Amino acid sequence: MSRRTITLLAVAAASALLLAGCAPAAGPATSAPAAGGTLTYATGFGEPDCLDPHNGGNMPQALVGTNFLESLFSQDADGAIVPWLATAGTPSADGLTWDITLRDDVSFSDGTPFDAAAVKANIEQIQDPATASSTGILALGKVQSVEVVDPTTARFHLSEPDSALLESLAQTWLAMESPAGLARGLEANCEAPIGTGPFIVDSWTKQDSITLVRNENYNSAPAGAAHEGPAYLDTIVWRFIPDSATRFAALQSGQVDVIDEMQPDNVVAADSSDQFDVLTGALPGASIRLELNSGFAPFDDERVRKAFVHSADVNPGIQSLFFGTAERSYSVLSSSTPYGASFPDDFTIDTDLANQLLDEAGWTGRDSEGYRTKDGQRLVVDFPVSTNQSIPAEQSLFEQIQATTKEVGFDVELHPLDLSSWYSALGSWDFGVTSAIYTKNSPDVLRILYHSSNIVPAPSGYHANNAHVSIPELDSLLTEAGETTDDAQRASLYEQAQKILSDGAYVLPLYDHLQKIGYSTKVHGLSLLPTLQIPYFGDVWVQQ
Amino acid sequence: MRWLLLRLGGAVFVLWAAATLTFFGLRLIPGDPAQAILGGPGSQASAEALAQVRAEYGLDQPLFTQYLTQLGRLVTGDLGTSYSLRTPVVEVIGSQIGGTLLLAALALIVAWAIALGLALWSTRGGRIAAGVGSALEIVAAAVPHFWLATVLVLVFSTTLRWFPAVSTAGPEGLVLPVLTLALPLAGFLGQVMRESVLDALDAPFTLSARARGEGEGGVRWRHVLRHGSLPGIALSGWAFGWLISGAVVVETIFARPGLGRTLLNAVQLRDVPLVVGMVLVVALGYVVMTVATDAATRVADPRMRAS
Numbered sequence: 001m002s003r004r005t006i007t008l009l010a011v012a013a014a015s016a017l018l019l020a021g022c023a024p025a026a027g028p029a030t031s032a033p034a035a036g037g038t039l040t041y042a043t044g045f046g047e048p049d050c051l052d053p054h055n056g057g058n059m060p061q062a063l064v065g066t067n068f069l070e071s072l073f074s075q076d077a078d079g080a081i082v083p084w085l086a087t088a089g090t091p092s093a094d095g096l097t098w099d100i101t102l103r104d105d106v107s108f109s110d111g112t113p114f115d116a117a118a119v120k121a122n123i124e125q126i127q128d129p130a131t132a133s134s135t136g137i138l139a140l141g142k143v144q145s146v147e148v149v150d151p152t153t154a155r156f157h158l159s160e161p162d163s164a165l166l167e168s169l170a171q172t173w174l175a176m177e178s179p180a181g182l183a184r185g186l187e188a189n190c191e192a193p194i195g196t197g198p199f200i201v202d203s204w205t206k207q208d209s210i211t212l213v214r215n216e217n218y219n220s221a222p223a224g225a226a227h228e229g230p231a232y233l234d235t236i237v238w239r240f241i242p243d244s245a246t247r248f249a250a251l252q253s254g255q256v257d258v259i260d261e262m263q264p265d266n267v268v269a270a271d272s273s274d275q276f277d278v279l280t281g282a283l284p285g286a287s288i289r290l291e292l293n294s295g296f297a298p299f300d301d302e303r304v305r306k307a308f309v310h311s312a313d314v315n316p317g318i319q320s321l322f323f324g325t326a327e328r329s330y331s332v333l334s335s336s337t338p339y340g341a342s343f344p345d346d347f348t349i350d351t352d353l354a355n356q357l358l359d360e361a362g363w364t365g366r367d368s369e370g371y372r373t374k375d376g377q378r379l380v381v382d383f384p385v386s387t388n389q390s391i392p393a394e395q396s397l398f399e400q401i402q403a404t405t406k407e408v409g410f411d412v413e414l415h416p417l418d419l420s421s422w423y424s425a426l427g428s429w430d431f432g433v434t435s436a437i438y439t440k441n442s443p444d445v446l447r448i449l450y451h452s453s454n455i456v457p458a459p460s461g462y463h464a465n466n467a468h469v470s471i472p473e474l475d476s477l478l479t480e481a482g483e484t485t486d487d488a489q490r491a492s493l494y495e496q497a498q499k500i501l502s503d504g505a506y507v508l509p510l511y512d513h514l515q516k517i518g519y520s521t522k523v524h525g526l527s528l529l530p531t532l533q534i535p536y537f538g539d540v541w542v543q544q
Numbered sequence: 545m546r547w548l549l550l551r552l553g554g555a556v557f558v559l560w561a562a563a564t565l566t567f568f569g570l571r572l573i574p575g576d577p578a579q580a581i582l583g584g585p586g587s588q589a590s591a592e593a594l595a596q597v598r599a600e601y602g603l604d605q606p607l608f609t610q611y612l613t614q615l616g617r618l619v620t621g622d623l624g625t626s627y628s629l630r631t632p633v634v635e636v637i638g639s640q641i642g643g644t645l646l647l648a649a650l651a652l653i654v655a656w657a658i659a660l661g662l663a664l665w666s667t668r669g670g671r672i673a674a675g676v677g678s679a680l681e682i683v684a685a686a687v688p689h690f691w692l693a694t695v696l697v698l699v700f701s702t703t704l705r706w707f708p709a710v711s712t713a714g715p716e717g718l719v720l721p722v723l724t725l726a727l728p729l730a731g732f733l734g735q736v737m738r739e740s741v742l743d744a745l746d747a748p749f750t751l752s753a754r755a756r757g758e759g760e761g762g763v764r765w766r767h768v769l770r771h772g773s774l775p776g777i778a779l780s781g782w783a784f785g786w787l788i789s790g791a792v793v794v795e796t797i798f799a800r801p802g803l804g805r806t807l808l809n810a811v812q813l814r815d816v817p818l819v820v821g822m823v824l825v826v827a828l829g830y831v832v833m834t835v836a837t838d839a840a841t842r843v844a845d846p847r848m849r850a851s
Contacts, residue, residue: 207801249709420575
């Protein structure tokens with residue numbers, strides 16, 4: 001057993017103890033957990049097209065999938081890797097092979113044993129183009145093959161070292177499914193994937209609900225769970241309610257027990273009521289932030305970017321529009337992702353400085369409406385806003401940014417767009433600034449978002465590097481950080497990388513992307529799995 | 545016979561125009577249908593996957609060729625397969641149409657009942673009733689669905705707890721969605737009906753009916769109501785189309801499965817076959833309703849039969 005493995009196990013054991021010591025997030029345990037009953041969950045994240053998160057790979061799939069699928073690893077509240085279906089992961093000295101050892105006592109809900117052959121089958125299914133994986137295949141970019149060493153050891157062969165491998169394997173989009181289930185073909189597997197989780201897919205009525213029933217043989221609770229063994233609930237009804245006001249009304253009238261995607265005003269209302277509680281967690285990956293398109297005018301000039309950042313006064317807006325439910329962030333990384341670095345001094349509001357910078361950059365003219373001009377051209381900043389991703393409070397915040405940057409002469413033009421049109425605008429670089437979300441349970445998200453190679457669009461036209469950041473020094477820092485597994489070195493490299501982004505005013509961080517779960521106080525034992533801040537129902541019981 | 549042939553030709557033209565406008569409309573706005581097939585917008589699909597999908601669905605052909613291919617399929621009655629749901633469009637519509645038709649039909653009946661009741665009451669009850677009736681109609685007709693739905697949920701679900709906020713298996717879940725659709729429609733129908741009830745009360749045929757000694761009830765029931773309902777009947781074809789578009793909002797807010805919600809998702813994903821298929825079905829329904837209201841007008845209005 002190498003030192004790395006031992007460290008990993010020690011961390012795992014310590015975090016398990018730590019988490020186990022914490023009381024579950026839901027209200028005080030007034031009585032012992034009662035088995036049975038049905039819980040109704042209403043999601044605003046949308047309905048998946050396919051319940052197998054290997055296909056595509058988005059948040060709606062991960063949310064419902066966590067109930068019936070489990071991953072090789074999990075993470076603790078600090079983002080450190082802890083075992084789940086795997087007991088440990090050990091890299092070779094050159095970092096090109098990883099031995100993943102597995103639990104030998106877990107079976108899928110169809111009776112198929114979980115073993116190294118199953119791991120191999122899953123990885124191969126994700127990498128098969130026919131599966132049309134998007135998130136999973138990207139996370140496995142450096143994985144060349146999986147070798148079955150023995151039933152409890154799967155050996156991953158990599159093309160280059162990958163310090164984020166175990167974090168990737170912790171995502172629900174790379175969860176383990178029964179090989180017998182996969183063999184049914186994509187279509188059947190989309191309808192009801194077979195996993196090792198506390199629940200089993202019973203039925204799916206499109207546009208209405210998914211019914212999940214208890215897995216009576218469940219024995220693989222994640223680290224931090226309050227109890228081992230089968231779940232308490234008989235049934236979960238997973239409903240799709242797209243409108244946030246209706247979702248909250250359904251919770252208030254008792255039609256549903258748990259809701260997600262709460263609006264700030266509903267969070268305040270639920271918090272002040274003794275019938276409801278709210279569970280929040282920062283989604284890992286990047287914070288919600290404005291990305292300044294540095295590849296094209298006007299933000300190809302660093303002085304103009306800095307003028308924008310020093311005039312976009314966001315704090316008053318966050319306070320008034322979010323009712324205290326959001327906290328200003330000065331980090332590109334979410335507070336739940338390790339190695340985040342904050343540089344608040346780079347984001348002070350200073351209109352004199354902003355005016356001076358714009359003068360220096362040659363934007364000296366003013367037109368009749370008070371906007372700055374240069375060679376007869378107005379200082380226009382196009383701002384495509386995804387109405388799917390930005391909640392109403394956030395869209396109002398963007399209007400306040402529009403108002404405060406106008407004072408120094410920016411003409412910020414907000415364009416509310418549906419998701420397809422928004423991706424098209426980004427794909428054609430037809431914007432000055434935008435806000436994009438990116439959820440990933442690893443600081444390696446920085447490489448995806450700011451490595452120059454990700455300016456080149458994917459074949460679908462999608463590019464992750466919306467700020468068009470192209471700095472060789474940053475590239476090498478991010479590549480090196482993605483390859484080393486040494487903690488101190490990773491921390492130093494990621495801090496240097498974030499300082500470069502902050503110094504160059506490529507990004508204006510706003511706040512964490514929050515998961516906001518509202519629930520009736522009759523619901524006990526609800527918690528969020530730290531990996532992707534997804535609700536875990538294995539410990540939940542409902543007071544009758 | 546000539547009437548029927550003209551109608552039929554008109555119907556075919558409407559269907560062709562609807563399919564054509566929808567196809568080009570959806571393909572000329574930004575967004576890539578190939579991404580709908582590969583997991584929605586923003587997918588990071590590989591070049592191979594995209595090429596494979598484009599070839600498989602003919603998306604690599606010139607747009608006009610794709611249009612002709614799709615039109616050719618439609619003529620043979622084949623609506624194709626949904627890009628995002630990977631199921632035949634016919635199946636998707638079949639599973640969703642029941643809920644929407646039930647919603648639209650109930651809303652139409654309730655709107656008619658409210659409009660007729662309001663028209664008859666407000667024309668009988670003197671100046672105050674007329675003023676109140678007309679004000680109610682104008683307000684109801686002006687109220688947007690999303691606002692009305694939110695208010696109804698707030699009052700009848702959150703506060704009074706009489707009806708559920710989201711759809712249920714039982715009939716109680718239909719009350720708020722039906723009211724949301726019916727109230728503004730009742731406003732429209734009521735306005736035109738009251739006008740024509742007032743006309744009818746002054747008309748010579750009413751005078752002669754009264755002269756024959758018919759009671760007030762008989763006059764209103766047999767003569768005035770028949771005349772008063774004519775514009776309402778004529779409007780019902782239009783109302784059907786209006787109800788379906790209202791269903792997009794109502795089904796989304798009340799989380800009811802149905803055509804409206806499916807259509808919204810399909811448009812957002814640029815799922816061309818599904819959108820075209822649904823628009824065709826709705827257009828067909830609209831045509832059928834228009835023919836039906838034409839026929840109903842002929843039954844209700846003796847002048848039409850004479851000509």
